[in-house]
Amino acid sequence: MRTVIAEDSVLLREGLAHILRRFGHEVTAVGDAPGLLAAVRHDPPDVVITDVRMPPGFSNEGLVAALQLRRDRPGLPVLVLSQYVEHGSAAELLETGEGVGYLLKDRVSEVAHFISAVEEVRGGGTVLDPEVVRRLLARRRVRSPIDALTPREREVLALIAEGRSNAAIARRLTVTDAAVAKHVNAILTKLDLPPAPDDHRRVLAVLAYLRA
Amino acid sequence: MCPRTLSVMTTASPRSAWEALAAGPVRFLRTSWPWRVVGWALSGCLVAVVWTVAFLGLVVVPVAALLALLTGVGLADVERRRLRLVDRTAAPSPHARPRRPGFVAWFATRFREVATWRELGYAVVFALVLAWLDAAMGLVFCLGLAVVLAPVLIALTPQVQPDELVWFGPYPLLAQLGLSLAGLLLLPVLAYLVTAYVAARVALTRVLLVGRGGPAPHAEVAELTRSRVRLVEAMDAQRRRIERDLHDGAQQRLTGVAMTLGLARLELDGTTGPARELVDRAYEQSRLALAELRELVHGIHPQALVDSGLPAALATLADRSPVPVQLDVTLPARPPAEVEAAAWFIAGEALANVAKHSGAAQAWVRARTSGGAVVLEIGDDGRGGADPAGGTGLVGLADRVSVLGGRITLSSPDGGPTLLTVELPCGP
Numbered sequence: 001m002r003t004v005i006a007e008d009s010v011l012l013r014e015g016l017a018h019i020l021r022r023f024g025h026e027v028t029a030v031g032d033a034p035g036l037l038a039a040v041r042h043d044p045p046d047v048v049i050t051d052v053r054m055p056p057g058f059s060n061e062g063l064v065a066a067l068q069l070r071r072d073r074p075g076l077p078v079l080v081l082s083q084y085v086e087h088g089s090a091a092e093l094l095e096t097g098e099g100v101g102y103l104l105k106d107r108v109s110e111v112a113h114f115i116s117a118v119e120e121v122r123g124g125g126t127v128l129d130p131e132v133v134r135r136l137l138a139r140r141r142v143r144s145p146i147d148a149l150t151p152r153e154r155e156v157l158a159l160i161a162e163g164r165s166n167a168a169i170a171r172r173l174t175v176t177d178a179a180v181a182k183h184v185n186a187i188l189t190k191l192d193l194p195p196a197p198d199d200h201r202r203v204l205a206v207l208a209y210l211r212a
Numbered sequence: 213m214c215p216r217t218l219s220v221m222t223t224a225s226p227r228s229a230w231e232a233l234a235a236g237p238v239r240f241l242r243t244s245w246p247w248r249v250v251g252w253a254l255s256g257c258l259v260a261v262v263w264t265v266a267f268l269g270l271v272v273v274p275v276a277a278l279l280a281l282l283t284g285v286g287l288a289d290v291e292r293r294r295l296r297l298v299d300r301t302a303a304p305s306p307h308a309r310p311r312r313p314g315f316v317a318w319f320a321t322r323f324r325e326v327a328t329w330r331e332l333g334y335a336v337v338f339a340l341v342l343a344w345l346d347a348a349m350g351l352v353f354c355l356g357l358a359v360v361l362a363p364v365l366i367a368l369t370p371q372v373q374p375d376e377l378v379w380f381g382p383y384p385l386l387a388q389l390g391l392s393l394a395g396l397l398l399l400p401v402l403a404y405l406v407t408a409y410v411a412a413r414v415a416l417t418r419v420l421l422v423g424r425g426g427p428a429p430h431a432e433v434a435e436l437t438r439s440r441v442r443l444v445e446a447m448d449a450q451r452r453r454i455e456r457d458l459h460d461g462a463q464q465r466l467t468g469v470a471m472t473l474g475l476a477r478l479e480l481d482g483t484t485g486p487a488r489e490l491v492d493r494a495y496e497q498s499r500l501a502l503a504e505l506r507e508l509v510h511g512i513h514p515q516a517l518v519d520s521g522l523p524a525a526l527a528t529l530a531d532r533s534p535v536p537v538q539l540d541v542t543l544p545a546r547p548p549a550e551v552e553a554a555a556w557f558i559a560g561e562a563l564a565n566v567a568k569h570s571g572a573a574q575a576w577v578r579a580r581t582s583g584g585a586v587v588l589e590i591g592d593d594g595r596g597g598a599d600p601a602g603g604t605g606l607v608g609l610a611d612r613v614s615v616l617g618g619r620i621t622l623s624s625p626d627g628g629p630t631l632l633t634v635e636l637p638c639g640p
Contacts, residue, residue, distance in 0.1 A: 011464055011468040012464055012468055012471070015471040015472065015475075016471070018475070022478075053515065058456070059519050060519040060520070083459060083506070083515070084506060084509075084515060086516045086524060088516075088520055088524045088527065105467055106467050106470050106503075106506075108471050109467070109470035109473065109474035109495070110474060111471075111477070
């Protein structure tokens with residue numbers, strides 16, 4: 001798998017490249033947002049992993065670059081790593097469609113999880129950091145469609161948001177695949193997402209969650 | 213909702229001749245106010261004469277001519293003191309106190325002030341017109357008084373024959389008494405007229421000669437305010453610097469350590485023994501340290517505030533609040549950084565208080581712009597009774613607000629609800 005990583009800290013860039021190479025990635029590493037855009041233009045990779053805060057402004061250049069890449073090349077898998085959780089950024093990314101991820105940076109140290117998240121995004125899945133999901137679950141807004149969900153359905157939705165497949169959710173909750181499918185259908189109905197042939201409905205459900 | 217405000221009704225003695233007159237013309241005549249009004253109206257011309265002499269005297273001396281320009285300051289000082297006769301409201305000087313002692317500093321300060329030239333203009337108009345008009349009005353009241361006292365005056369001055377001045381008819385004494393009675397009726401009317409005139413004159417004098425509210429704005433006070441603004445700005449800049457340093461330094465290194473330990477665990481996968489256990493423990497500890505550091509850095513100065521502005525930062529605060537928060541933020545443009553920082557700190561502190569003390573089931577945060585200011589409201593449906601003096605962080609926040617020239621109001625009756633309103637001006 002050919003991967004471009006953008007991270008300004010040399011220490012983390014090397015660490016990230018080391019981990020990815022160990023799992024067979026062919027890594028191109030850059031240190032800022034213009035570098036990232038140039039690298040992708042020069043040789044489009046299979047997946048992009050980028051930091052949010054990078055030179056020159058040390059603001060959210062990485063996120064802006066990620067959004068631009070998603071606009072210019074729809075479907076290019078992009079995983080954004082952030083030092084802190086801001087669900088506005090997560091929602092912006094998710095709105096660009098499937099094949100995106102938003103993880104806290106220290107999640108990289110859970111190496112096996114991190115690698116599977118990269119695979120998930122590469123395969124067109126959506127991955128949200130469990131911290132984002134936890135915050136959203138803890139938040140009790142007034143009159144949110146999420147209120148209509150049962151605790152079990154919320155649990156399932158949280159796992160969907162983390163980018164897990166029905167089979168993975170079934171394993172995690174030790175229930176049958178059919179039971180998970182039933183929960184997923186209930187969630188989609190309650191969130192007013194009519195049946196469509198697309199798996200994208202799962203992303204829409206998570207988006208509804210983020211906007212609630 | 214009933215805001216806990218303190219209102220003081222003043223039923224005590226009137227503060228000005230005009231107020232005294234409102235009690236009714238007859239009662240007014242029994243007080244000392246008519247005499248104060250007349251005294252004020254008549255004494256003006258004395259001041260005018262003294263000033264004119266001083267001014268002309270200085271103007272003809274070549275070196276002192278500059279000083280003549282400052283005579284308005286002296287006249288204004290006398291006029292402000294004279295105002296006390298008819299108006300008990302404080303009449304502070306509009307001048308700043310010179311920053312250094314000594315005549316030269318005083319001279320330099322006065323010459324640069326607009327108030328000085330306004331006072332000189334007033335002095336000229338006063339000496340030429342106003343003082344004499346005042347005196348004329350004073351005399352009108354005296355004339356009324358003379359009519360009332362006519363029989364007495366005539367009786368006291370037998371050498372003057374009234375018939376030589378006015379013919380009182382066949383019954384002079386009766387006519388004189390009738391005149392006196394008419395004067396008695398006329399006197400309240402005259403008192404009313406003269407007092408109304410004086411009230412207008414007082415208002416004019418106040419506009420031109422009196423500083424705006426409170427004590428005289430000393431140069432040091434202005435300087436102190438500026439230095440407090442600088443202090444808060446420096447504090448904010450330092451917080452941002454610390455946040456950046458932590459982000460670029462400790463946070464990155466610690467993330468690197470966690471990554472390395474994560475890789476080490478991967479290499480040790482499938483093995484058991486003390487080494488694996490120690491690596492696991494070190495890994496868990498590094499993760500915990502990272503989580504704590506992240507919270508700490510966020511509390512110092514949230515990156516969300518810099519990147520995405522107040523709405524995003526407030527949303528993050530609302531997410532972290534254990535009490536559900538309804539957010540309603542409408543800001544057409546990004547306020548200045550110091551206003552955003554202050555609003556964020558205040559909302560954070562207020563929501564922390566809601567969680568700790570209010571027992572509320574629901575809180576709300578509203579942010580709007582109104583008249584060039586950001587208006588931030590934080591309310592809850594809790595038990596109320598919040599005391600700003602009760603050692604909550606609100607006193608510290610009030611300092612921050614005052615530095616920005618804003619206002620902070622707390623309404624928290626027992627039984628709730630509590631509403632904290634903060635106005636933060638965005639302009640200079």
